[in-house]
Amino acid sequence: MGSETISDYIEPELYDAIYSWYREDPAFYLETARAAGGPVLEVGCGTGRLLIPTLEAGAEIDGIDLSPGMLEVLRRKAAARGLQARVAVGDMRDFTMPRRYALITIPFRTFLHNLTAEDQIATLRCCREHLEPGGALVLNLFHLDFARVIAREKEERTLERELVHPESGLPMKIFSRHRYDRVNQILDADKEIQVLDEHGAVASTHAHRFRLRWIYKAEMELLLRLAGFNRWQVWGGFDRRPLARDTDEMVWTAWKD
Numbered sequence: 549m550g551s552e553t554i555s556d557y558i559e560p561e562l563y564d565a566i567y568s569w570y571r572e573d574p575a576f577y578l579e580t581a582r583a584a585g586g587p588v589l590e591v592g593c594g595t596g597r598l599l600i601p602t603l604e605a606g607a608e609i610d611g612i613d614l615s616p617g618m619l620e621v622l623r624r625k626a627a628a629r630g631l632q633a634r635v636a637v638g639d640m641r642d643f644t645m646p647r648r649y650a651l652i653t654i655p656f657r658t659f660l661h662n663l664t665a666e667d668q669i670a671t672l673r674c675c676r677e678h679l680e681p682g683g684a685l686v687l688n689l690f691h692l693d694f695a696r697v698i699a700r701e702k703e704e705r706t707l708e709r710e711l712v713h714p715e716s717g718l719p720m721k722i723f724s725r726h727r728y729d730r731v732n733q734i735l736d737a738d739k740e741i742q743v744l745d746e747h748g749a750v751a752s753t754h755a756h757r758f759r760l761r762w763i764y765k766a767e768m769e770l771l772l773r774l775a776g777f778n779r780w781q782v783w784g785g786f787d788r789r790p791l792a793r794d795t796d797e798m799v800w801t802a803w804k805d
Contacts, residue, residue, distance in 0.1 A: 558741070558756040560617040563595050565713050566722060566741055566756070570656075573688065574598060576786035576799070577655055580686055581607045586650025589678065591640045591671075592658035596622035596633065603631045610645065612638030641670040648680045654687035660760040663734065665771070668763075672775030672802075679804040685777075688786070689798045692762045697728050708739070718751070719744045735760045765791070765798065777802040 558566065574597075581588045581602045593599045593611030595618050602609045603626065612635065613619050619635050626633040636645075640654065641662070652675045662668045675685050708724040720743050727736040739756040763771070765782065772780050780803070783789060784796035791798060 558739075559754060560595055560615065560621040562741060562754055562756075563618065563621075564597065565711065565715070565720065566739075567597070568714050569709065569711065572797075573655055573786050574601060577653055577686075578602055578605060578607075580653070581605070581609060581651060584651035584684070586680060586683070587647060588651045588653065589645065589649045591638075591643075591652060591654045591675065592656065592661075593622065593635060594618045594656075596625050598653075598655055599633065599635070600626055600629065600631065603633065604629065609634075610649075611635040612640070612643050612645070614639055640674065641667050642674060643678075645678055648683070649678055650680050650683045652679060652683070652685045654685070657689055657760070659687050660689060660762060661758070663759060663761045668761075668771050669775050672771060672777070676776050676802075676804055681804060683804050685800075685802045685804075687800050689763055689768070689800070691765075691791075691794050691796050691798055693795050697730070705740075713743065716743075718746070719748070733762050735762060768798070768800065772800075772802050776804075778805055779803045 577598050578601060582605060588602065588607055588609040590599050590609060590611045593613050599609055599611045599622065611622070611633065614637065616637050619637060622635055623633055659671065662671055679685065705723050705725045707721060709722045711720045711722070712718070713720055720741060722739055722741050724737060724739045736759050737757065741754040741756060742750050743752045745751040769780070781801050782791050783799040784791035784793065786797065786799060
């Protein structure tokens with residue numbers, strides 16, 4: 549994470565549970581890391597959702613994250629698997645690592661936590677500085693679905709998802725409200741996670757709030773150019789299909805010449 553504060557972000561111990569349903573990107577990022585032919589850096593590695601499987605696959609990968617708590621969970625998970633994780637607290641806008649990388653990834657839309665053009669460009673420049681010549685930066689962003697925005701603007705709070713906690717086996721409910729500033733391209737997400745007991749009563753509640761700034765395709769191209777990149781490609785999903793619809797996930801690769 550970058551310019552996003554972590555005071556209202558979810559507790560690290562719950563992070564894996566509430567995002568356990570998300571399975572779209574691991575195969576893509578693992579394959580990309582394997583093909584890198586050199587060291588990899590994951591920016592915004594969190595609790596190791598992607599970094600640990602990449603380590604297990606034998607890739608040479610480091611990680612940074614703004615949250616010390618997230619990294620502590622990552623280290624414990626890695627140690628339980630007999631792995632040593634090389635991770636450090638770092639801000640994606642201005643981090644310093646002791647080596648250069650064949651591949652830098654910013655998965656799970658983490659780049660969108662940059663809320664100003666200055667932060668966006670600073671992040672891209674910092675990543676470019678840490679790439680080897682010919683190295684690649686890979687990241688994914690959502691393409692704003694305006695039909696969904698209009699529908700959500702009318703909602704006060706909705707039940708987003710029902711889950712089972714992967715460790716305790718207890719049921720969980722996630723309620724959410726999204727507010728969109730269409731002039732400044734800001735999304736405010738306000739989620740409440742309810743953990744239920746064995747009788748279905750609410751045992752605990754947890755807040756999960758964050759702010760994102762969405763980016764359009766032409767805007768991202770300009771940001772990349774301003775950060776010093778001259779060559780890039782964008783797909784419309786993790787299966788590398790062409791970007792053709794405004795509901796497609798934008799998956800970007802930019803190379804350091």
